[in-house]
Amino acid sequence: MTHPTLTQSHGPAFTRLLSVGASRGENLVPNDDLVGPIDSSDEWIRQRTGIITRARAGADVLAVDLATEAGREAVERSGIPADRIDLVIVATISNVQQTPSIAAVVADRVGANPAAAYDMNAACAGYAYAVAQADALIRAGAAHYALVIGAEKLSDVVDPTDRTISFLLGDGAGAVVVGPSDEAGIGATVWGSDGSKAGAVGMNHTLTEFRDGASEWPTLRQEGQTVFRWAVWDMAKVAKQALDAAGITSDDLAAFIPHQANMRIIDEFAKQLKLPDSVVIGRDIATTGNTSAASIPLAMHRLLEEHPELSGGLALQIGFGAGLVFGAQVVVLP
Structure with missing residues (x-):
């Protein structure tokens, strides 16, 4: 009995970043606004962290909104039509809903339906992980163009009285479009x-x-x-x-x-x-x-x-x- 031969996908040899987009929380919060609950000072925060202000979004803005804005800019700058984006990966720890994913909503909002879309959590390494995945999936032929986004609204998970990390955190999203390249544009991860x-x-x-x-x-x-x-x-x-x-x-x-x-x-x-x-x-x-x-x-x-x-x-x-x-x-x- 003969068995049919399966066809496996394969893609281009190389990939690269085609564009970058950004979105930051609209409110610039200075150190002086945070020092009271942690019994600190503007000088101490500047010396210990280098932070002067941090961008924080309003109560009506979610991580998915920041991701959408950054993603739209990246797609527009890439010159690739949105409907050719067939993979959306969002790295985040601050989606306030376990499901649906931010990525699926963003794919729809930027005009990339029916792109494969998922969120992943590798905290502060999430963007580097997502770039590695987009690179590998495109070179494997599982996708052609990927929108990769790191998006966070960390002010939703901040305790203003905490002295260990609260004063460090801001809200924003950054995005890149990854696509095929004639030369190597993303090194081994x-x-x-x-x-x-x-x-x-x-x-x-x-x-x-x-x-x-x-x-x-x-x-x-x-x-x-x-x-x-x-x-x-x-x-x-x-x-x-x-x-x-x-x-x-x-x-x-x-x-x-x-x-x-x-x-x-x-x-x-x-x-x-x-x-x-x-x-x-x-x-x-x-x-x-x-x-x-x-x-x-x-x-x-x-x-x-x-x-x-x-x-x-x-x-x-x-x-x-x-x-x-x-x-x-x-x-x-x-």
């Missing part, structure tokens, strides 16, 4: 996790505890020193591995775009990598805050607005956060 440190950063309670009256509304917490040491020392090694995996050195980079966790972490990170002075570091945290999965594409968007000449250059991007999880890759800037 180095990613992983360390669940033994799951308690270092994350939610302080579960939704079932809140439902049963055993806790207050779950909010984010972190062990600052644990996260700082891990981010600076362990993640510098991951960043170097990503350079090696891409077959380049730091001398080949035009930009370094890390997760916008904390300005001190970004500065120490750059020192550990011994980046040449010619490498421009993406910095968005001073006026936007830490936006988790949205922070890398938001920093990329700002970088290219301020330095359009870097378009086409190589950028090392790395995300790291709750899990603990991490992901890094070198990309050609759109």
Whole structure:
């Protein structure tokens, strides 16, 4: 008996980022508005984090709304008709509904129906994870063009009296369109996790505890020193591995775009990598805050607005956060 031969999909050899879009919460919240409940000061927050203001959305704005705005800009800038986008991936930890996904709603809103669409959670590494997935799925022939979005409304999960992380957090979304390329535009991804440190950063309670009256509304917490040491020392090694995996050195980079966790972490990170002075570091945290999965594409968007000449250059991007999880890759800037 003969068996029919299945046809398996296959796609282009290479992919790249075609465009980037951004959306930030419309309210700029200065440090002085937050210092009372945490018994702190504007000076202390600036020295410890580099943050002057953080972008926060109004009560009537959800993460899906921020994702939609960023996604629309990315699609418009890409030059690809929205109906040719056949994959939408949203990295987020702040969808207020377990279902439906933000991605499915955004796909409809931007005109990409009936694109495959799903949300994924890798916290502050979520965008790097989503880029890795879009790259792999396109090269496998499972999609042709992907809209990748990191979107967060972290002000929904902030306790204003918390001194560990609340004053860091902002709201926003960053998006890229990923598509086929004649040359390699996304390097091999180095990613992983360390669940033994799951308690270092994350939610302080579960939704079932809140439902049963055993806790207050779950909010984010972190062990600052644990996260700082891990981010600076362990993640510098991951960043170097990503350079090696891409077959380049730091001398080949035009930009370094890390997760916008904390300005001190970004500065120490750059020192550990011994980046040449010619490498421009993406910095968005001073006026936007830490936006988790949205922070890398938001920093990329700002970088290219301020330095359009870097378009086409190589950028090392790395995300790291709750899990603990991490992901890094070198990309050609759109």
